[in-house]
Amino acid sequence: MSTGLIATIVVVAVVVILLIVLGVGLYLRRRRQVSLAEEQAEEAKPTKGSYQAGGGFSFSAGTGGSTLTPPRGPGAQPEAQPEPQPEPEPSEPAARPETAGPQGTASPGAAEAPPATRPATPEVTEPETTEPEVTEPEVTEPETTEPETTEPPATTGPGTLDEPDVAAGPQATAPPEAAEPETAERVTTEPAAPEAPTTTDATETVPPSTGTTVAPAAPPEEIPSAEGRLERLRGRLGRSRSTLGQGLLGLLGAGDLDEDSWEEVEDTLLLADLGSATTQEIVGKLRERIAVRGVRTADQARELLREVLVEALGPDMERSVRALAHDDRPAVVLVAGVNGTGKTTTTGKLARVLVADGFVVLLGAADTFRAAAAEQLATWGERAGAETVRGKEGADPASVAFDAVRRGTESGVDAVLLDTAGRLHTKTGLMDELGKVKRVVERQAEVDEVLLVLDATTGQNGLTQARVFSEVVDVTGVVLTKLDGTAKGGIVFQVQRELGVPVKLVGLGEGPDDLAPFEPGAFVDALLK
Numbered sequence: 329m330s331t332g333l334i335a336t337i338v339v340v341a342v343v344v345i346l347l348i349v350l351g352v353g354l355y356l357r358r359r360r361q362v363s364l365a366e367e368q369a370e371e372a373k374p375t376k377g378s379y380q381a382g383g384g385f386s387f388s389a390g391t392g393g394s395t396l397t398p399p400r401g402p403g404a405q406p407e408a409q410p411e412p413q414p415e416p417e418p419s420e421p422a423a424r425p426e427t428a429g430p431q432g433t434a435s436p437g438a439a440e441a442p443p444a445t446r447p448a449t450p451e452v453t454e455p456e457t458t459e460p461e462v463t464e465p466e467v468t469e470p471e472t473t474e475p476e477t478t479e480p481p482a483t484t485g486p487g488t489l490d491e492p493d494v495a496a497g498p499q500a501t502a503p504p505e506a507a508e509p510e511t512a513e514r515v516t517t518e519p520a521a522p523e524a525p526t527t528t529d530a531t532e533t534v535p536p537s538t539g540t541t542v543a544p545a546a547p548p549e550e551i552p553s554a555e556g557r558l559e560r561l562r563g564r565l566g567r568s569r570s571t572l573g574q575g576l577l578g579l580l581g582a583g584d585l586d587e588d589s590w591e592e593v594e595d596t597l598l599l600a601d602l603g604s605a606t607t608q609e610i611v612g613k614l615r616e617r618i619a620v621r622g623v624r625t626a627d628q629a630r631e632l633l634r635e636v637l638v639e640a641l642g643p644d645m646e647r648s649v650r651a652l653a654h655d656d657r658p659a660v661v662l663v664a665g666v667n668g669t670g671k672t673t674t675t676g677k678l679a680r681v682l683v684a685d686g687f688v689v690l691l692g693a694a695d696t697f698r699a700a701a702a703e704q705l706a707t708w709g710e711r712a713g714a715e716t717v718r719g720k721e722g723a724d725p726a727s728v729a730f731d732a733v734r735r736g737t738e739s740g741v742d743a744v745l746l747d748t749a750g751r752l753h754t755k756t757g758l759m760d761e762l763g764k765v766k767r768v769v770e771r772q773a774e775v776d777e778v779l780l781v782l783d784a785t786t787g788q789n790g791l792t793q794a795r796v797f798s799e800v801v802d803v804t805g806v807v808l809t810k811l812d813g814t815a816k817g818g819i820v821f822q823v824q825r826e827l828g829v830p831v832k833l834v835g836l837g838e839g840p841d842d843l844a845p846f847e848p849g850a851f852v853d854a855l856l857k
């Protein structure tokens with residue numbers, strides 16, 4: 329009795345245990361799969377909040393919401409938009425993939441590029457979905473197959489020659505504005521369904537731009553990482569460095585300073601374009617701290633100088649560029665400045681940085697003064713992998729800008745960058761025109777960022793321009809270009825002080841990647857090293 333019974337009990341017990349183990353195993357496996365799927369779904373969501381780019385570029389979402397009829401969600405899947413609108417525009421879906429395509433190469437952040445695959449996987453049920461999602465990155469690879477056939481070696485377009493010294497408004501040179509009648513031909517490519525921007529403004533009529541769009545034809549060229557760009561470009565600050573940094577270090581490191589030496593310190597600061605107010609403030613602080621702490625060695629002098637200079641640059645100012653999409657529309661960035669300061673170049677460089685970080689960008693060529701400017705911008709767009717909306721030469725810049733923002737909203741891009749003119753073909757003041765561009769754009773969406781581009785080599789002239797621009801368009805950030813070509817890097821200090829607006833970006837060369845985020849500490853280090 330007992331042996332048989334015991335054997336049976338043992339067998340039953342073993343079977344029961346095996347069943348339990350099997351059951352637990354299955355349960356755990358399923359749980360793991362489900363949570364993995366959730367995790368990935370979360371990952372796939374594009375980052376729309378404040379975000380610190382790997383290369384030190386900082387981007388954030390603007391604060392403003394959309395004003396009028398937000399057509400659809402941004403960077404997210406444009407396909408999911410079907411709204412009350414009965415007629416879906418046929419052109420957009422086609423254009424979207426085009427634009428999205430090249431982005432994929434840039435970085436894994438381009439999660440939104442292939443949106444079509446994602447909705448196909450209803451989250452929970454099939455755990456197998458985990459695999460297909462892993463393969464997503466690969467889908468983007470084919471882009472690399474094509475070599476950069478498109479490189480026009482000249483990184484920037486013509487337009488070099490205009491001397492930027494001309495102060496703000498004067499386009500007095502009166503380029504024969506009558507020259508181009510409205511019938512001027514369109515430049516290449518097919519018209520992009522021009523629906524009139526049915527604006528209902530009493531004072532301004534905005535004709536449709538009958539703009540054309542230029543999609544990034546080929547896969548964009550590879551954009552190098554922006555990591556540590558300011559440091560890498562330190563050598564470019566060479567001239568400012570020897571004037572300001574080395575000059576001051578030589579004086580302060582020399583030991584006890586008499587009045588003559590302090591005067592020399594002052595002169596050095598003034599010569600580097602820091603302006604008298606900033607100079608006084610810096611000298612005051614240096615004197616005070618040297619008296620309290622004493623400076624015995626070159627290292628102490630460097631440390632003190634660094635501290636005071638960084639303080640003068642307002643290290644706490646918010647410098648992120650508001651170029652990240654809102655929930656229902658792209659960020660809108662308006663790039664303004666006098667001709668020749670580097671607006672188009674900066675717009676192109678900024679597009680590259682954003683694309684490299686995985687964002688979808690659309691460029692608006694609202695500089696309709698000369699065809700070459702739009703051409704130049706479109707070339708930047710092609711190389712970076714961004715679509716460009718442009719009008720014919722002489723078209724109303726406001727309507728081109730309007731079209732660009734509408735197009736960007738419809739196709740769900742992350743950011744629309746609008747390049748504006750630095751002079752005009754009509755007698756309308758540049759400032760009036762710029763104000764109009766902003767107002768018209770804001771019928772659709774608030775402008776998140778107004779970047780004023782200033783040429784660092786123009787010194788005081790740049791400041792005069794800056795004041796005029798600020799009165800009209802509420803500048804939110806300054807881009808100081810051509811810092812590589814001046815010994816007056818101190819203009820950075822003055823611009824911020826005068827305008828109360830942070831320098832957000834600096835241009836350190838003509839190359840496509842010679843744009844750096846402005847970081848006070850790194851900048852001062854570059855001056856003093």
Ligand SMILES: Nc1nc2c(ncn2[C@@H]2O[C@H](COP(=O)(O)OP(=O)(O)OP(=O)(O)O)[C@@H](O)[C@H]2O)c(=O)[nH]1
Nearest residue numbers: 484488667668669670671672673750810835836837
């Ligand atoms: N050295 C140097 N040159 C720059 C920099 N940024 C722009 N440039 C050059 O400045 C020139 C003018 O640049 P654009 O971008 O055409 O200037 P813009 O303000 O758009 O000019 P308009 O279209 O005439 O209003 C070009 O030759 C650029 O290559 C910079 O940071 N350093």
